[in-house]
Amino acid sequence: MLSKITEVQSALEVPEEIAGLRMTRQRQEIYRILIEERNHPTANEVFMKAKDRLPNLSLATVYNCLDALVQHGIIRQVNFERESSRYCPNLREHGHFHDAETGVIHDVDFKPGANLTDVLNLPQGAVIEDVEITLRGKISNLQ
Amino acid sequence: MLSKITEVQSALEVPEEIAGLRMTRQRQEIYRILIEERNHPTANEVFMKAKDRLPNLSLATVYNCLDALVQHGIIRQVNFERESSRYCPNLREHGHFHDAETGVIHDVDFKPGANLTDVLNLPQGAVIEDVEITLRGKISNLQ
């Protein structure tokens, strides 16, 4: 069990409020886990990790918190096929490369100045509000 | 409403076997629905449609058939966020634009010669095996 002081100190890394969302202990802890790990955990994985520090935490609360963070644009929800949703604190517009061999998910940035309309024939008048790009494959060591 | 003759003719368009998959009545019917409608139905929507012709059809069979078709590369499974999977007989490599206002899903083709690596910074050595591009937005009529 952690001391009150340790808990408060780590909590201080995250501000009291972000984007108008009150950062409660639970939300802070969950956000901190996403920031520190950066490995696109599922709600359940976040739950496991967070229980160390918040023993009374419930899975429902993890879902609530993750959803609140997503709604306020503080983190992003990422879906791979029909698997559990994963969560990501990287707010840059980016895609994901899922290494099928290791299971590791790499963030994939857009090249500077690149535009999706360079490669896609969008329908006439299409206004994009959200982009989800998911690649699956493997990382080859061969040169 | 289609005439019997049209129905039979359209059914005949589907061969006995595709890509090594035995085309049973159920698989034929399900495939035909995907081909004719081309509106990215869910398994349940396919089930509803197919029941007209195959009254004993079960939802489990629809899932089985769709999966068999997907496994044999005859159709593709498409996922939007956490919604039900949808199915698509368009085998060209393509993405999807989801019109949030009408719910319509448009296929989005790649521009000829375009390559994803033109716009994305992939991890070193990444070999792409599968691409899923999903855009969400609206269609504006304004010029």
Next chain:
DNA sequence: ACTGGAATTGGAATAATTCTTGATCTCATT
């Protein structure tokens, strides 16, 4: 027609997520 393997069916089971409800916390105001 017979037979073995594949396919189908219907219902039960599963897994992820959401909902519900009551308890608890927070914060502004007194």
Next chain:
DNA sequence: AATGAGATCAAGAATTATTCCAATTCCAGT
């Protein structure tokens, strides 16, 4: 410090999409 309103949390029930399972049924090759 007490109060009250509203937000948040916890626990478990409910929901939803999908998969599993066991018992038929179907079909291609003999």
